[in-house]
Amino acid sequence: MSNLPGDRAKSRYVEDTFNSIAKRYDLMNTLMTFGLDKSWRRLAVKLSRLKEGGKGLDVCCGTGMLTLEQARVAGPAGKITGLDFSRNMIEMAQQNIKDLSFRDNIQFVQGDAMDLPFENNCFDCVTVGWGLRNVPDVLRVVQEMARVVKPGGKVISLDMAQPVVPVFKEFYWLCFDRIIPTVGKLLSGNKKAYKYFYNSARGFMCQQELADLFAQAGLDETRYLNLCGGVVAIVEGKKPL
C-alpha cells in the first residue's frame, strides 16, 4: 500500500472532511445534482451487470446510496458490501438502510480503498461513486478494485468529469466554484469542504484519461459514458476471463 507522507496527509484531510459533513451529505448531493444522482447511480449499477442474487462491492460508499442501488438489483438473495474509511459516513449509511426489508443483505465495512480487505476474485461487480477523486493514488485503487472483482466482472466509476460543451462548461465551473461552497456553508457550516469538492473536480483527470487508467490497471473493454454533457461520467472496464 502506498504510504507516503503526502498520501497519508491527503487521506487524513479527506476523512476529516467527510466526517464533518456526513449529516448533510445526502441533502447537499440532491441539491447539487438537482436530484439526478439517483438515476445516475441506477445507470451505473445497470452497466455493472449485477444480477439478482449477485455479490457486489461499493468502494468509498459514503452514506451508502450506490450500495443501496446495488442491493435493490441483487435482491434478497444478494450480498452487497459498502466500504468507506469515514466513520460518520458509515454511520449515516447504517441509518439509511435501517428500515429496508433487505438490510440484512448489506454490510458496511470501515476500511481503506487503497488496500481492500477482501480476497482476490470475490465480487461479481465493484463500483465507486464520486470516490476516485478523493484517493491519494487512483491507479492503486482501480488495481485493488480489479483485483477483487471476479474474472468477467465489471469495475465501474461514477464521478464528476470534465464537461465538454463549450460555453456551458465555463458557466458550470463558475457556478460550482461560487454557488456550491456558499450553499454548503449554509447547510453544513463547512464552506471549505465544498471548496475542496470544486478543486478536486476541477483538477481531476478527464474521462478518457480515467478510462486509460482502467486499462493500465489490467481491465478490458474500457470506455466512458458522458452524462449531462460530461458534468458526470461513468467509466467502466471488465476483468479479463
Ligand SMILES: C[S@@+](CC[C@H](N)C(=O)[O-])C[C@H]1O[C@@H](n2cnc3c(N)ncnc32)[C@H](O)[C@@H]1O
Ligand atoms: C463524495 S463521497 C461519495 C459517497 C458515495 N459513494 C456516493 O455515491 O454518494 C466520497 C467518499 O469516499 C470516501 N473515501 C475517500 N477516500 C477513501 C479511502 N482512501 N478509503 C475509503 N474511503 C474513502 C470518503 O470518506 C467519502 O465517504
